[in-house]
Amino acid sequence: MHSSPPDWITTPLTEDLLRGALDLEHTAHGVLPHRLPARARAQCADPQLAMAESQPSGVRLVFRTRAGAVELDTLPTKRVYAGAPPRPDGVYDLLVDGRLTDQARVRGGNTVTIDMAAGTAESRPGPVGTLRFTGLPEGVKDVEIWLPHNETTELVALRTDAPVEPVPDRGRKVWLHHGSSISHGSDAASPTTTWPALAAALGGVELINLGLGGSALLDPFTARALRDTPADLISVKIGINLINSDLMRLRAFGPAVHGFLDTIREGHPTTPLLVVSPILCPIHEDTPGPSAPDLTALSAGRLSFRATGDPAERASGKLTLGVIRDELARIVRERAAEDPNLHHLDGRELYGQADSAELPLPDQLHPDAATHRRIGERFAARAFAADGPLGTPPRPAVCG
Structure with a gap:
């Protein structure tokens, strides 16, 4: 994992910085966004549903900051299909004031190997990874980090070189x-x-x-x-x-x-x-x-x-x-x-x-x-x- 400069600020990953998730589960590593609430998850033990709703499609970190650099530690869970070509690592999209500015991937993480012919799945744990975005525009700006739509993603730590705050309601439907x-x-x-x-x-x-x-x-x-x-x-x-x-x-x-x-x-x-x-x-x-x-x-x-x-x-x-x-x-x-x-x-x-x-x-x-x-x-x-x-x-x- 990348070590951050000592003067960087670590901001707690709380609901007011996340959009698109209906629930946040606290884990041993950090927080896991869910797209179905806990009560719904408790009513169905289907592994396919558990995988799908924990993959954060549309979930994004949103904050306002003067920061020129951002680091995010995550623990992704990647899927591998036996016999099929390897799937690329999930993409994190960085938007600044609504415009796509950069993209990154996180290496490592957990792996689930799915054998569709046999109908089996095998899990293997892996390490937390770090992505870094640098060279952000000067001044106050709204930053969005869209999480990979196809990888379950535990959020471990958010670090910036300037304070962050939630973005107020933009008046959008x-x-x-x-x-x-x-x-x-x-x-x-x-x-x-x-x-x-x-x-x-x-x-x-x-x-x-x-x-x-x-x-x-x-x-x-x-x-x-x-x-x-x-x-x-x-x-x-x-x-x-x-x-x-x-x-x-x-x-x-x-x-x-x-x-x-x-x-x-x-x-x-x-x-x-x-x-x-x-x-x-x-x-x-x-x-x-x-x-x-x-x-x-x-x-x-x-x-x-x-x-x-x-x-x-x-x-x-x-x-x-x-x-x-x-x-x-x-x-x-x-x-x-x-x-x-x-x-x-x-x-x-x-x-x-x-x-x-x-x-x-x-x-x-x-x-x-x-x-x-x-x-x-x-x-x-x-x-x-x-x-x-x-x-x-x-x-x-x-x-x-």
Whole structure:
């Protein structure tokens, strides 16, 4: 670990310096940001959910300072997939006054090796690492350090060469979003280039990202987390994980969507709420799940997925993306008669057939970095436009 000059200031890592997390767990090393509250985590022992919600997509340190240099000690947990090419270390994005200024990675950390063929995972502990940003502009500035969207990250220590203080409310609307691994940011280049982060920047809103890889399953505890989180704008992207996991049939799906929306509305009765159906995913448009790793691709050193269901099973209520899109459109249309702030967006407006021909999903499920940018730009244009479903004017600045 890098030793800091003795005149540097160590600032406690507290909630008032963090945005995008719903809970902070105190650990032996420091603090671990969570994107689901402790009560929700206690209601589900699924390792996939535990991994996803502890990966800090959209979570960032935000502070105001005159500092010219910043150090951050972290303990990341990195994933390795047996038989697949090594994954790059997670990226930390540094923003100064809203502009991307630098990027860094942390070596070392814990490692989880996942064998998708055997369905096993093995953990190995590792050391705390340090990242350093230097040469920051002179004068008072707002600094944001966006944590890696795909690495569980314990925050150990923050050091600067000048004092820091929390950034006051900027008067921006808070956008609360829930979705699957695509919303989580799978295969995006960095934490500020996941499609929700890009859309939030374009829309001028503050993001709370509850995109949970493999875990957007209409769980009641997730609905309660959405219900209880203060927000000005809400969107929920529903569908693909229910097919990936083959979790429910059409009979259960409709009532589960209603229950999920009912719970959100208990805490946000009139908040603009946008229901987004899945983007195009050719392997599951008409073929049910579950999804499974493509072992032929894995043996060739590529991570890819395939659909294992039979299209004929739709007759018995198995879900496909086409079925889910139709059902979501129907549910929103019927509910909107009494809920004028409820809206629907067909995910194929964000990524459709023409996009698939130009920018195919590399592993058959997840978009690449260029596609994240396209989806983010289109969501911002459709949702945050002045006449869009989430296009409300900004809150007035708080004075005094």
